[in-house]
Amino acid sequence: MSYSKQHTIGQSVWCSGVALHCGLKVALVLKPAPVDHGIRFLRTDIPGCPSIRANYGNVVNTCQATTIGSAGMAVSTIEHLMAALYGCRVDNLLVELSGPEAPIFDGSAAPYVKLIQKASIVEQDAVRNYLTIQKPLTVSKGDSFIMATPCDEFQVRYEIDYPHPCVGKQQYSWSLKNGSFGREIAKARTFGFLKDVRKLQKMGLIQGGSLANSVVFDDHELLNVDGFRYADECVRHKILDFIGDLSLTGLPVLGSFAIRKAGHALHSRFLTELMDGKGYATSKPLDFESAYLSPEVSALA
Ligand SMILES: [Zn+2]
Structure with missing residues (x-):
């Protein structure tokens, strides 16, 4: 029997764009991650570069966007990137952000899908x-x-x-x-x-x-x-x-x-x-x- 496997990306990719709610220009880097890592967001603009797992238990705000957070850090408007990762079947990834919110780009998930495809999607040696x-x-x-x-x-x-x-x-x-x-x-x-x-x-x-x-x-x-x-x-x-x-x-x-x-x-x-x-x-x-x-x-x- 052959089981479906986990996926990450083949190489790091980056881009930058304006965030919808805070209005700041934010740089974003997608990095490959090992099996069972899940999707994590890391804030490079905060001392110590804290990170947080993209998980329903970490949702702290749902007003006009989905925000995850824990002590001293939060990341908002993650839903379009998360949808793109889901649609592309990426299980394991580190998302580095230089600000408090993911870029909005054109308001859809298409720019994120293109970025993920540019990084290429690779199968990992672990059951999904x-x-x-x-x-x-x-x-x-x-x-x-x-x-x-x-x-x-x-x-x-x-x-x-x-x-x-x-x-x-x-x-x-x-x-x-x-x-x-x-x-x-x-x-x-x-x-x-x-x-x-x-x-x-x-x-x-x-x-x-x-x-x-x-x-x-x-x-x-x-x-x-x-x-x-x-x-x-x-x-x-x-x-x-x-x-x-x-x-x-x-x-x-x-x-x-x-x-x-x-x-x-x-x-x-x-x-x-x-x-x-x-x-x-x-x-x-x-x-x-x-x-x-x-x-x-x-x-x-
Ligand atoms: Zn939306």
């Missing part, structure tokens, strides 16, 4: 465990919910409903197969509404926000002159955010997820309940020959 959903779990708040059920694939069905003529009700169903992350999800950008901009700026957020890194709507229309990348770009980006947050389980996941109008806070609550030891999920290796997964890595269309 999968988190498999064992029994249904629903977490809800008002009319928002996340429902997980057992499935031998990784599937997400997401529904949003914004009272705006350019968005409205959108639904998208997606499963991770043969490069589908790169083709269908990675390029979907983060989005926001002009009416919320001043309030968020007063809160110290979106200091680096612009039409170059966000899809923005006024009360009536889309402000980005180039339009959407997909007609349903908003709901696809919500799936991107969910994948990034779900990856904080530390393992690739097999299960079906039906989600309505969720966000980082509900994602975080869901992960805590999923992983609380009540038997909703268990980890095990996956027989590669019988798996739905192909050895191909995610490719951008």
